Amino acid sequence: MQQLIARDYRELSRLAADRVSAVVAEKPAAVLGLATGSTPIGLYAELVARSRAGELDLRQVTTFNLDEYLGLPRTHPASYWQFMQAHLFRHVPVRAERIHLPRGDAPDPEAECRAYEAAIAAAGGIDLQVLGIGGNGHIGFNEPGAPFDSVTRVVDLTAETRAANARFFARPDEVPRQAISMGIRTIMQARRILLLASGEGKAAAVAAALTGPVTTAVPASVLQRHPDVTVIMDAAAAGLLPAAAGSGR
Ligand code: PGA
DSSP: OOOEEEESSHHHHHHHHHHHHHHHHHOOTHHHHHEOOSSSHHHHHHHHHHTTSSSSSTTEEEEEEEEEETOOTSSSSSSSSHHHHHHHHSSSOOOOOEEEOOOOOSSHHHHHHHHHHHHHHHHTOOSEHHHEEOOOOOBBOOTTTTTOOOOOOOOOEEEHHHHHGGGGGSSGSSSSSSEEOOOOOOOOOOSEEEEOOOOOHHHHHHHHHHHOOOOOTTTGGGGGGGGGEEEEEETTTTTOOTTTOOOOO
């Protein structure tokens, strides 16, 4: 596992964009696993800037997002579909038919989950999966206790996660109680993983994930078992790591 500590959020975003750009340069038709949340917003802004500058060609990539709220149609302003449109897809030439997010309003969510896994497999698997980390150590919406062999499925959101995401909704009780999320196994099958963490609110989760035991109680700890993980964090998120760790730049 490679650990990089960025000076600030801007550098974190640039370093993350360097990783994504390198994968796409090596394989123009790369399959990218993408994440929502506050953390990757700077990465997406950087990708948009590089795409506009002609430094990054996203025309052949395929994308699969980690998750979507159950029950929200793509038109809902707090849907992850809308988030991805606003921060990335509206501004870059990724082809519409190559953009994948689970449909929150699928009439048969279980069938939607199976179809999502099948679509990832049909695309040849994920070349690079971008991840944030929850304050509780979640990856995607795989909350503590999620089995390591889980695949895309309907999951319950914890009270902590619903509270953390309430800022995107008009009222806290509007936050959905469930989501469709890639599973831990789905994430672990990606050929490379890029974990991003910013701010002191993530420091405990980062330390537990990177240096604690591998346990379903800290879903991100499973990444210790993946052969190709890069963690990019700012100093605040790295604040509880042992002193020697994280100096791998
Ligand atoms: P955040 O969320 O980027 O908004 O902090 C990360 C996560 O919960 O996975």
